[in-house]
Amino acid sequence: MEHIELFFKSIFIDNMVFSVFLGMCSYLAVSKKVATAVGLGAAVIFVLAITVPLNWLLDQYLLQPGALKWLGAEYADYDLSFLSFIMFIATIATMVQLVEIIVEKFSPSLYNSLGIFLPLIAVNCAILGGSLFMQSREIATLGLATTYGIGSGIGWFIAILAIAAIREKIRYSNVPAPLRGLGITFIITGLMAIGFMSFGGMLTGGDEEVKTEEKTAVVEPVVKQEENKTEALADNTIKVIE
Template sequence: MEYLSLFVKSIFVDNMIFAYFLGMCSYLAVSKNVKTANGLGLAVIFVLVCTLPLNYLLNKYILTPGENCIFGPDVDLSFLSFIIFIAVIAAFTQLVEMIVEKFLPSLYSSLGIFLPLIAVNCAILGGSLFMQQKDFVNVGESAVYALGSGLGWYIAIVALAAIREKLTYSKVPAPLRGIGITFITVGLMGIAFMAFMGISL
């Protein structure tokens, strides 16, 4: 039950986009059509699910001082957290980039620079930093949180891409066309997601 609660909360209540505004640059840039949004969303889920549990293990057994630290209870390497987390994220991002380039070249070309930029996507690093802050008791909780956070980001970008595709056929006033109506749409989606904050989990 705790895992289900954490999973649902990470998707809707603590949504990376609408609760913390993390990963907004790629969210706005790649959400012009559903196909590319779907590809980037799946890539973000993969990187989050792979990196967050690994960063949890590194944080618990190497970086944080205490009885679990393999270097002894007095060794504090927590100042290396940012560097280690980013290195792990960059390694998995490189792996995703190579896989997509090999097997999905059309998606690779449509994502452009935003695929390698997953390495500096604030939502990915934010997941690892929130993992530290939430102090999960085991690697299972971190994996569930990673999957939920990734799905929340995926739902947000695919939903916006679907709306933006429909908006191309709508009569939007000239001053609001393009990024203007997109900002308004994102704001309304954020307000809609705020309704989930009232859920008691």
């Protein structure tokens, strides 16, 4: 259940584009054609699916304070968290180079269509954001990290595919001259973000139940304390009357 909840949250509720507006450069530049958007979106899914779990392993067993305790007790106090950014970026750059080699080998036409934006995945803030959010949200297991990486990639893929399909159709629309190009694209992106915000109520039932349980746990001792005070007061009153 936890995997499913995290998967759908990372796609819809915490969408990289519509929630935190990461990866907007590639999102706007490579979304003129659906075919190109599909290729870049698939590459982003692959990179996120590999780099997020790899960076989770680096974070858990190398970078966190005390993560080196598996090497021995003398290493338990080491803190390499200041290397997080450079280690994450190194992992991402390696995977992007692998993706670039594969795309150039098996789909030269897609490689030429993507142009400079394929190697620029290495500096795509959505890719680095996936690893940093994984770290900040303290995702507990490798499986959850993999789920989060795949879900975040699919969310970015859906976003760029949707805007590419709209931009292909909007060419034939009578858009006011001042809004043509990026203007109408930003407006559509904002409207799509509002639509994705509506998914925010899908998975809040569990949170409400937890809050209700917490309130009950706090209120019950207070009620019991008041009942005890009332009983003691009643006993004292009876003794005075007697």
